[in-house]
Amino acid sequence: TEESFLEKMDRAGIEHAYPVRQIRREPPGPDPGSPVDAAVLDIDIFSPLTTAERDNLAAGLRRAAFGSGEEIIRQGDRGDSLFVILRGRVEVRVASEGQEEIVDTLGAGSFFGEMCLLTGAPRSATVRALEDVEVVPVTVEAFRGIVAQNPAVLEAVTGVVSRRRS
Numbered sequence: 001t002e003e004s005f006l007e008k009m010d011r012a013g014i015e016h017a018y019p020v021r022q023i024r025r026e027p028p029g030p031d032p033g034s035p036v037d038a039a040v041l042d043i044d045i046f047s048p049l050t051t052a053e054r055d056n057l058a059a060g061l062r063r064a065a066f067g068s069g070e071e072i073i074r075q076g077d078r079g080d081s082l083f084v085i086l087r088g089r090v091e092v093r094v095a096s097e098g099q100e101e102i103v104d105t106l107g108a109g110s111f112f113g114e115m116c117l118l119t120g121a122p123r124s125a126t127v128r129a130l131e132d133v134e135v136v137p138v139t140v141e142a143f144r145g146i147v148a149q150n151p152a153v154l155e156a157v158t159g160v161v162s163r164r165r166s
């Protein structure tokens with residue numbers, strides 16, 4: 001394959017006149033895929049957890065990043081994770097009978113994707129990043145683990161679901 005301009009520069013020992021980061025598309029966020037500090041789980045749904053339980057949960061989680069306009073969840077897909085928003089805003093769009101409607105905008109500290117996780121039904125909406133967004137995916141297995149330790153978490157989530165459904 002052909003050598004890129006930057007590789008040619010490197011090989012010739014020529015220093016870049018400007019930082020490479022500015023011209024390469026980098027994923028948003030400081031360290032996507034990086035560990036999750038237990039402090040960021042200090043949000044409503046996890047409030048029933050003890051500090052030890054929160055540390056435990058955080059140890060098994062990783063961050064994920066999405067760029068502005070990117071779909072995080074698509075209506076009708078199968079899924080096995082809910083997402084906690086660390087940074088940025090997302091919009092929730094529901095399509096029915098050919099009409100699409102924005103039903104909500106969610107930001108840091110909020111979560112989405114819980115319905116699929118609880119019911120096993122396909123995703124009920126499309127969730128799209130409105131700007132650079134950082135989330136923490138929580139798999140159904142991880143979520144079951146938390147609920148087994150502390151059932152109050154399940155009540156916190158089902159409370160939000162009934163409000164969103166109404």
Ligand code: CMP
Binds near residue numbers: 092
């Ligand atoms: P889920 O069905 O797994 O995937 C789409 C997500 O969008 C859904 O879970 C909720 O988290 C969210 N969602 C669906 N409908 C609404 C609504 N009316 N208000 C806010 N969020 C919603």
